[in-house]
Amino acid sequence: MNWNGRPMTRRGLLGRLAALGGAGAAYHGLTTLGLLAIPPAHAGIPVRPADIGAGRSVVILGAGMAGLTAGLQLARAGFDVKIVEANGHIGGRSLTVRPGDSYAEVGREKMVCRFDDGLYLNAGPGRIPHHHTAVLEYCRTLGVAMEPYIFASRANLLQSDQALGGQPVQLRRIKHDLRGRLSEMLAKVPDPAALDASITAEDHAAFKGMLEQFGALNRQGDRLVYRSSSRAGYSVPPGAGRDPGTLYPDLELKTLLDSDFWRNGLFNDMTDYWQTSLMQPVGGMDMIVKGFLAAAIPGGRTVRDLVVTESPVREVVNTETGVVVVHAKGREQADYCISTMAPSVLARVKNNFRPAYADALTRIQDTPAFKLGWQATHRFWEENDQIYGGISWTDHPITQLWYPSDSYFSKTGVLTGAYNSGANAQLFGALSHPERVALALEGGEKLHPGFSNWVHRDRALSIAWHNMPHFPGGWQNNPPELDPQAYARLTVPEGNVMLAGDFLSYWWGWKEGAIRSADLAVQAIVDRVSQ
Template sequence: MTRDRQPVTRRGFLRGLAALGGAGAVYHGLTTLGLLAIPPAYAGIPAYAPDIGKGRSVAILGAGMAGLTAALLLARAGFTVKVIEANRHIGGRSLTVRPGDEYAEVGREAMVCRFDQGLYLNAGPGRIPHHHTAVLEYCRELGVAMEPYIFASRANLMQSDKAFGGHPVQLRRIKHELRGQLSEMLAKVPDPAALDGSLTADDRSAFLEMLRQFGDLQRGRNGALVYNGSGRAGYTIAPGAGRNPGMLYPEIDLKTLLDSDFWKNGLFNDMVDFWQTSLLQPVGGMDMIVKGLLRAKIPGGRTVRDLVVTESPVGEVTNTGSGVQVVHAKGPETFDFCISTMAPSLLAKTKNNFTPAYTDALKRIQDAAAFKLGWQASRRFWEEDDQIYGGISWTDHPITQMWYPSNEFFSKTGVLTGAYNNGATAEMFGRLTHEQRVQLALEGGEKLHPGFASWVYRDRALSIAWHNMPHFAGGWQNNPPEADPEAYFRLTMPEGNLMLAGDFLSYWWGWKEGAIRSADLAVEAVVSRVSQGG
């Protein structure tokens, strides 16, 4: 057997999936091959005996999703709970900015939202995948209404200075041209059985028919399957009534598609496990989940909001012989247990008596810079001019992405996320003044939508660099389970009577799902200690 006819191994298949669709594609590939079990659905919001925590106290450091979730569960189980939040804002990175709201990065003037009434920007998280069942279960119980969040529309745009003269191109055109070109190449393989070693003649026929439909191929004069363009990719002149069949976009050759680098930047993102074409979002803003948690009832005729102390940064966390002492801006207090949802790097900077191994593990978890910028538009030009209703456009300009609202279609105005990026690009934006950020984002907007600058209110733009925000270390922590498994494993264990919770302590890092599930585990650890007489 020659090298060209070697069968594709499982390892090779999965490597190919990784190159094409990233980790999400590999996950589904593993599941399909029976090498990975499908994770079970969320078993439901934990419920403990209502008096199991009677006479025991817990400090929770941070009033984000993990902290508020843990507070609700512990209070329902009879614990005395205090949530200590460094900022005035409650909700952590679930920051929804509305008219009149303000926030400030360290050392900068406050940003004040001047949007029209009823508009808002989700400055932090903005979407929920369908399989984030813990988040959705809490939303169901708390009465948080949901609506679709459109992640990808075929009308969204891709733009690169390397291709098409820098002009934006519809996502549908790039996707379906690539499908067609690749399908024609596969159809020319003389013996598809060489790919697997198990295709019969009937299988070969079915395989070719599948390719014909997958790539919208046509039969050539010699019977070969060829790609000659497709209505799936769109039209330069749209079909109409009467004798107007429309005119297809001209075919794009494979080399042009490869040279564009679109396949490196956003083209396959909707294949990733947590970025489906349609996701979910709370009606009225992401902070509706936080508001639902704050108004949740707990014993004594109170709500979770009654447990939260704000504007009280923590300076010391010390394990004692029987509990944990927490020193914060409102004074020192001692608790039986403490759950910290602070970023590990920030917890490591507090005065503490942690073991060297634990402190080292905290310091080894890396923080990710993240940046967002929001615009209010004077008109919904993306709908009126480009027939874009939701989704994200991608560009190799530093803004990286532009999000279109998935609600209030046909209304007069709306809010765009005009930039969203992380890493070195976010750090660069973070060093700029707000005015410089706005100018750079205008340039990126013009690349996707020529005329952009005349359709957005420059003086109402909002920008936020999460790594510059007080008492935050960044937008999230960079993949702690896989980047540093030794440190991650150490942090999943208690340090004295201190436990951690937060999305960083999960395989859903950067997502609300990880925050909630980690809070469940931290509460379970506290309850287990109490049940065992600890």
């Protein structure tokens, strides 16, 4: 294939895939061409000799996903394990807020959940990709029931003040009109050689036939053109009898390009970790945490028996024979330590780390992240817009509006009325809760006129993770890409201290990274005691 008169190599094709479809398109292009192996399935909770850790001790800092994973594995391998958690909440950022629950940002008024019974907000993680096999295998093993999470519905909305008079537009209309316009452009290429010197006349005919189907093109003589398609939806839906409905007028390519929708929301479901299918635990993300805490370990105990809460770490010191950890509720002397704390937080704890290691900790960047949840008066998104799950996108600072992927046709539900990071999260984080509510109502109105009348503003919950105690952000930016030297340094144990957490993986910001990094830390300890 050629592009701009130049031969199109496989490398060039992947570059174009990345430009048009994002990283996910390039990723799957690589796997299709056999240039990148698909990640192997996780083998489940490792089974090791039950006495391999006998007489050895490990203190784990943090009871999030990495800490619980490491604690379960080590305890079942015979190690004496203690997990020290700074917060009263177990699960790290896997925070599911239910009626009566409370939390508080630093220096802020306590937030109390006043949702109706049975409702909840996943204030942290909210979905699990199908290829995150470690998380899913633990859920299977620990008996955590799962259900589909709808990331994208073609009925979801895109909204920009710069496009179409600021009116929200269904995702199907933008996506399929753009597909049709691009297909029409390709169909106008008259010479098979302009596509690829190796394409025969029959190949060229097949290619144009594919474009006709791909773009829903219409034949006008020997030309293929794009006209309004049912794929893009109807301004007046079809009915019975002689009522064919009215198609939306097709959008011009310039309008589509000027809209900037292709920069925000339009191609997000092509990214590999957002591609269908995604999953969620039935009843809330904390069901995974509960599964870990109830997991049996030797001595008739469970993982919950290993955890000490509300005890911030004050000191981590390597010794000749092990490590000493001082925390608010005591002093631990252990053979090894696994820290799952954010690197920037660990760097501020009193320690005797070597300068290069201490410096590497400070170089990992924290990402501000913000969420706001609404209880709706009724499921207006289903009744008015036929939206059943998925996400609508806007250039307003709320960025996203999530619709629940469960309890369809029920009387009410919880919307994630804002989810953002970076500058928009900092904006919301600096506001008081009432100011956050007012700003989020603005964003909701842009997507759903009348929104302010359909949510209980007095029950809204907001959380800025970069303001939460002991959490400097929603996640850490990917160290391998931003600072390879710091990342390489932190993957090597510092004396008897090892790190685990999603930041120490190529799945930063995901449970998968936390679990797989914990696997590596535990194996490193097992290897040491086995020597």
